[in-house]
Amino acid sequence: MQNDQLHTLLRDMDTRSELMPDQQLNETNVPTTNNSSKSINSTSLDQPSRRHSINNDVIANDEAIEIDDEANRTAIKNSPYRRFKPLMLRKFASIIGAFTMNLTIGTFYTFQNLSPYMASYLRANTSIGSNLDSSYMIWIPSMFVTCNALTMYLGAMLHQRRGIRLTCFIGTLFTSSGVLFTYFAIQWSFYVVIVTYGALFGVSVSFIYLPTLVCNMRWMPQRKGLAVGLVVGGFGLGAFIFDQVQSQFLNPSGLNPNSTADTQNHTYYTQPEILERVPILFLLLGGIYTGIQLISIAMISEPPPPPPRQDLGGPAVRDGEVAWHLKPKELLHHPNFYVLWFILLLMTLVVVSISQLLRVFGDGFIKDPTFFSKLNLYVSFTNCAGRPFWGVLSDFLPFKLVLALLGSFQTLLLFTLPLTELAHNYYSNSTMFIIWYMAIYFAFSGVFALVPVAAAKAFGISHVGPNLGVIFSAFGTAAILATGTASIAASHISWVALFSICGSLSLVTVLLTKFFTVKNERGENI
Numbered sequence: 001m002q003n004d005q006l007h008t009l010l011r012d013m014d015t016r017s018e019l020m021p022d023q024q025l026n027e028t029n030v031p032t033t034n035n036s037s038k039s040i041n042s043t044s045l046d047q048p049s050r051r052h053s054i055n056n057d058v059i060a061n062d063e064a065i066e067i068d069d070e071a072n073r074t075a076i077k078n079s080p081y082r083r084f085k086p087l088m089l090r091k092f093a094s095i096i097g098a099f100t101m102n103l104t105i106g107t108f109y110t111f112q113n114l115s116p117y118m119a120s121y122l123r124a125n126t127s128i129g130s131n132l133d134s135s136y137m138i139w140i141p142s143m144f145v146t147c148n149a150l151t152m153y154l155g156a157m158l159h160q161r162r163g164i165r166l167t168c169f170i171g172t173l174f175t176s177s178g179v180l181f182t183y184f185a186i187q188w189s190f191y192v193v194i195v196t197y198g199a200l201f202g203v204s205v206s207f208i209y210l211p212t213l214v215c216n217m218r219w220m221p222q223r224k225g226l227a228v229g230l231v232v233g234g235f236g237l238g239a240f241i242f243d244q245v246q247s248q249f250l251n252p253s254g255l256n257p258n259s260t261a262d263t264q265n266h267t268y269y270t271q272p273e274i275l276e277r278v279p280i281l282f283l284l285l286g287g288i289y290t291g292i293q294l295i296s297i298a299m300i301s302e303p304p305p306p307p308p309r310q311d312l313g314g315p316a317v318r319d320g321e322v323a324w325h326l327k328p329k330e331l332l333h334h335p336n337f338y339v340l341w342f343i344l345l346l347m348t349l350v351v352v353s354i355s356q357l358l359r360v361f362g363d364g365f366i367k368d369p370t371f372f373s374k375l376n377l378y379v380s381f382t383n384c385a386g387r388p389f390w391g392v393l394s395d396f397l398p399f400k401l402v403l404a405l406l407g408s409f410q411t412l413l414l415f416t417l418p419l420t421e422l423a424h425n426y427y428s429n430s431t432m433f434i435i436w437y438m439a440i441y442f443a444f445s446g447v448f449a450l451v452p453v454a455a456a457k458a459f460g461i462s463h464v465g466p467n468l469g470v471i472f473s474a475f476g477t478a479a480i481l482a483t484g485t486a487s488i489a490a491s492h493i494s495w496v497a498l499f500s501i502c503g504s505l506s507l508v509t510v511l512l513t514k515f516f517t518v519k520n521e522r523g524e525n526i
Helices: 002-019 034-078 080-125 134-162 164-188 190-206 209-219 224-250 278-299 335-363 371-396 399-416 419-427 431-459 464-471 473-482 485-490 495-515
Strands: none
Touching (some): 080 164, 080 190, 080 209, 080 224, 080 371, 134 164, 134 209, 134 464, 164 190, 164 209, 190 209, 209 224, 224 278, 224 371, 335 371, 335 431, 335 464, 335 485, 371 399, 371 431, 399 495, 431 464, 464 473, 485 495
């Protein structure tokens, strides 16, 4: 019984030592029994040293836990996982924002659908009256292309110096003002419409297209092709979506033009229920574009700067020399720049010329007035889907090979395009023409996905925006040369000869790839 009491007493003392070590060190009153005083006194003499040992162990444990906690907090703070979540959210938000920004500026390519309605309204409600025919509307996209070409380098430089959000906001001001002011311009004068819907819209693209494209490539340095494909895919999707918005707002009943009022047999709308909606459409579109772009600007951001001298695509080397991170002035001293410039020039000549001619060619043997309005819906989707396709392909295959495949495919389509008329006349079926029409636009879409990727890989990502501004001067030059020229040539040259000329230009681009000599650090073609 006494031994049990002793063990209980010692256990209680140990418990109090762990709970209140400082107090227990001073306790000396330990009850004992007469029969076991020696044993207990001995135990009492040993107890302070034991309590000190317990106390030191507790303190050591506390200090170890504090050190471990501090180390864990530091590790968690510096962990890539801690930064992963917000950085990935920023990345996806920025990619989506860039996509939707380009969705709005790509709507200019609905102009082919919008042009008949604008021409009809201008004839009926402005002083130019019957002196205006549909062929005059070509001045609007001509002004668009010209102003876009002249200001593209300016937009790229602003992005380089002031960042993506300010640049895109300036682009939004031009887009919204251009479209919204067209509400007034179309009621005043055709020439004012050229300024608002042509010039201002063209400038807006310069402050949005290249900056968002470059921003996406910086977010996805190992998948530059996909990054570019997503941006230009949004550009192509704009026409697919807003073609339907415009048609449903202006002409929900699907009425056909009911007047042939000029010497070239162009048709026009005279129905009041259609014409009265034309100015209001620009208020609707301007409001939608402004809302989408402001939300997109809030989503877009620049990625964190990469470590010094890090280019995940590999430093590009030309003829044994390092040739990455070139500035525009340095770019002009490299032969590969001129090869890429002429490739874009020839490809753009083909794209713009065929875009003007396909509709005229098809109208010669397809008499359904609604055929092209329906076909353009699918072509817009094909154009959109082709851009990411060619971009992703350039991530896995060399630029020279992908461009050669694209150019060869395009050349074959252009040389065989006249056969679609023969097939239609023989089988009374437009299937071959539809397939060729869609395939041609699928090929065209690759041009604008491949050239930016090639420029980034060959000349570096640091100054790729301004460099592309210089390279895309080829696009503006070709568009100005081809606008209207192709239509004039079509009245003097047979379709076979005209399509053969375009096919030959496409073939030349394939041959030019041989002179594009940029290689990566492993000596492989980029």
